[in-house]
Amino acid sequence: MDHFLYRDGVLHAEDVPLPEIAAAVGTPFYLYSTATLTRHFRLFDEGLAGLDHLVCYAMKANSNQAVLKVLAEAGAGMDVVSGGEYLRAKAAGVPGEKIVFSGVGKTREEMALAIQGGIRQFNLESEPEMLLLSEVATSLGATVPVTIRVNPDVDAKTHAKIATGKSENKFGIPISRAREVYAQAAALPGLEVIGIDCHIGSQLTDLTPFAEAFDLVVSLTEALRADGHDIRRLDLGGGLGIPYERSNEAPPLPIEFCNLIKEKVGHLDVEVEIEPGRLIAGNAGLLVSKVIFVKEGEDRQFLILDAAMNDLIRPAMYDSYHEVIPVIEPAPGAEPATYDIVGPVCESGDTFAKRRAMAKVGAGDLVAFRSAGAYGAVMSSEYNSRPMVPEVLVHEHQFAVIRPRPTFDEMINRDIIPEWM
Incomplete structure (x- = not known):
């Protein structure tokens, strides 16, 4: 609507x-319509009621300061992918503890910016990035919360240019190597491993790929906990599609997406983050x-x-x-x-x-x-x-x-x- x-x-x-x-x-x-922005945010926020959660708006979808302010005042966190987006979020009044920093190519300068300004977590996507963040954090005398983005090799059945969860995509680490990489991260100074990040693509019109990815995340959570990691936060991404062509069958509703999350991970006693962008804006x-x-x-x-x-x-x-x-x-x-x-x-x-x-x-x-x-x-x-x-x-x-x-x-x-x- x-x-x-x-x-x-x-x-x-x-x-x-x-x-x-x-x-x-x-x-x-x-x-832009203020009423529509706030309504769409609340569909997700209310849909996850009963779970410890934060809805982080993926601001790459629309980063105008007024749009961010509308959503911040509604209670949204922010998912940022650059230093510029981080500064935009802060300028809109979003506190650092509600900002998640994603993206495959964070620079030393961007890492330092977010550490000094306050950050909820870094979603890490590679071993070189882990090493660099450890170096930057220790140089600033900080310990920063991190998740590691796993690539589950799930076909999101979306446009090739906005799919992110297949093995050939640039995002995350192969889920098959996750336990090894988590062990490396846990041994690095300046990093506090707190959770798992997984995002498989954008404009998804079927819940089946989400269900497949969430099942893999659940199994990984259990394995990592068995290895001694304190996995207490799951960042499950966004990507739910919108009906661009209204004559076609409508994509799943936010409440259906939220109910799937509750069904799949509700028993794990974790805080859940999601990062919708397109469906909100x-x-x-x-x-x-x-x-x-x-x-x-x-x-x-x-x-x-x-x-x-x-x-x-x-x-x-x-x-x-x-x-x-x-x-x-x-x-x-x-x-x-x-x-x-x-x-x-x-x-x-x-x-x-x-x-x-x-x-x-x-x-x-x-x-x-x-x-x-x-x-x-x-x-x-x-x-x-x-x-x-x-x-x-x-x-x-x-x-x-x-x-x-x-x-x-x-x-x-x-x-x-x-x-x-």
Whole structure:
């Protein structure tokens, strides 16, 4: 469920009509709903009630400060994958004890930053990383909590570019070597081994891979405890999918995911962490764009928008689907049209959809890309010297720009011409 609905024939975000925002901000722009963000977080938090748990929002999905603040005030922890994300989380008011640091390539500087600023745990992914963290922690006179990410070699049955739990993926250590690696970690100064980390991918639409991975984690927990390790925390990742294409069968609900966790690990007397990102932010956001032209091609119509691949790269990168709807509700029984939906960037890859049947629209009309709140604005760029689009947050009847559109002068003046020129 989201809070983007037609009222009196006009698409609203909560209580605000989208044309009002477009008139004030210009197009294209990203738009987020506070009510949807908080609702989606609470689905996970309440779903794990009865277990000692923390829901850590995977902020790589959307790291705008206002979005982080909304979730922090709702009680979320944060899963970060860079020093910049760590600083963003702290700036949004998230205490270090609620921040988990993941990622395969943490640098010495990032480790020191998090140790000095406070950290809940590091999720370690390799022996060289263990050695480096031990060195950094001891140099700072600290002992830091760590989990080790295990790769269970489970096929998540998701897009190859967002699968993380197969043996050929770069993430984690092979689960077959876990006991050996845990023994090495426990012997290193500056590290306190507290748990296990496992994350198998993103946009999963079936609980079966989760069940397989959780079973392996349970067996590993028991084996590591038998080896003398105090395994008291399980980081079970995120990855639950959202319904981008609403005509398809819906993915499992958060409560079903949470019930599976309770079923599989509830008997272990551990604290559980999960790291949802896409499901919290994805359907909480729209990308709103304006039609520039409808162009007649040889055998098709092109719907040319003022949004482009630099604003929303997911279709070009992943062949991903986003539902595109008109902001003004079509009349009942209105005849649909079929378009190739494209942007103005000089790349054939700047295509959002081919042969897409949708309500007929014309030049100047507003359209909205659904499910654009995750991996949209954070992956955008200024390719073709197109300004980064603004981000807007709605709360009931109010809206505010939470990232402004830069001017061309601001873009150009970031470049520096050397003195010798």
